[in-house]
Amino acid sequence: MSETSGQRPVGVIGAGSFGTAIANLLAYNADVLLYSRNIELVDTINSTREHLGIHLSASVQATNDLQQLARECNLLFPIVPSTNFRKMMHNLGPHLRPYHMLIHGTKGFDIRGISDSNPGGGKLKRENVSTMSEVIRQESVVVRVGCLSGPNLASEIMEGQPTATLIASPFDEVIHAGKMVLDSKHFHVFGSHEILGAELAGALKNVIALGSGILKGKGLGKNLQAMLITRGLTEMVHFGKAMGASGSAFFGTAGIGDLVATATSKRSRNFTFGFRLGQGESMEDISDSMPELAEGVRTLQITRQLADYYNLRVPITEMLHRVVFEGFDIDRALEYLMTYPYDVDVDFL
């Protein structure tokens, strides 16, 4: 049992790569209840203590019971893909009370009021798009929400490699509670009140990681990758400001920190998706062979529409959308960007 035995366990919802990595990190400081909707997986985890090729701490218990999770845990970390987040909250919501605190680790957007299977096919407006903390507020009585975001490639964390993250919340007690259970010599936790900026940075960097993967897949070098990350960050800031965030979150752990990790690592699903596109594979073949679609692909559909809604000049987003969804030639997209009349280097300060 952990040092904090006697205290309430901390809940994690979603036993995928990141949920499992976070469960093991939490286990340094707390007992953990890890929720999976798959009862066989719950039995396997509890009997073998192995999952996704790693050993789970003895402080982690798996459960298939959302009611038990809400009853035993005051602090919960929902970490499921953005497409399923609202449904998960819809199921969890009835069990939650105002004393619960939720810190999500999901990097994507929720869509409602417009087809989720084709969010790029309609006239998307800001009111159709929710961040995960907004979904939590919409689907439950919980007020004290937070977001966990940073350079947190799950496979590196599972190997025991150290890194840092950000817990962003308007509420000091959420930041404090999150730090108390997650901070360790393996995982430095920063705090911030800029939750919208952290959520947007986490979602938007996946799109730039797709682009960076495409360049790598085409055999291009670090100069161009650096420029894509630089101009990609600029587009992220423009989106963020249009959606009501301040620019500052984009220059910290959840912004440039996560952007560099995701846009340069072959361990990122978003980078890998782009890499395979750059190597000439089709969107269909890549999607069929990846168990979960990279979040950035769906986010790209959404941000392309948001760019129209906010009237933003975001040429990288535009070209990526054309390449990924419209079969536009990568070399022509690159030529377009290289001859784009960029005038000001830094235009968002």
Ligand SMILES: NC(=O)c1ccc[n+]([C@@H]2O[C@H](COP(=O)([O-])OP(=O)(O)OC[C@H]3O[C@@H](n4cnc5c(N)ncnc54)[C@H](O)[C@@H]3O)[C@@H](O)[C@H]2O)c1
């Ligand atoms: N993998 C990473 O390195 C990493 C790092 C930071 C953040 N994230 C973010 O975390 C989120 C999850 O990513 P992941 O890598 O863990 O994905 P994953 O595909 O490895 O796992 C997702 C898990 O969520 C579960 N799930 C889906 N719908 C559910 C529901 N309704 N109720 C309960 N469980 C449900 C699935 O069964 C699966 O186990 C994504 O938004 C991703 O961007 C991932």
Ligand SMILES: O=P(O)(O)OC[C@H](O)CO
């Ligand atoms: O590209 P992914 O989905 O593997 O995730 C990368 C993480 O968000 C890195 O922090």
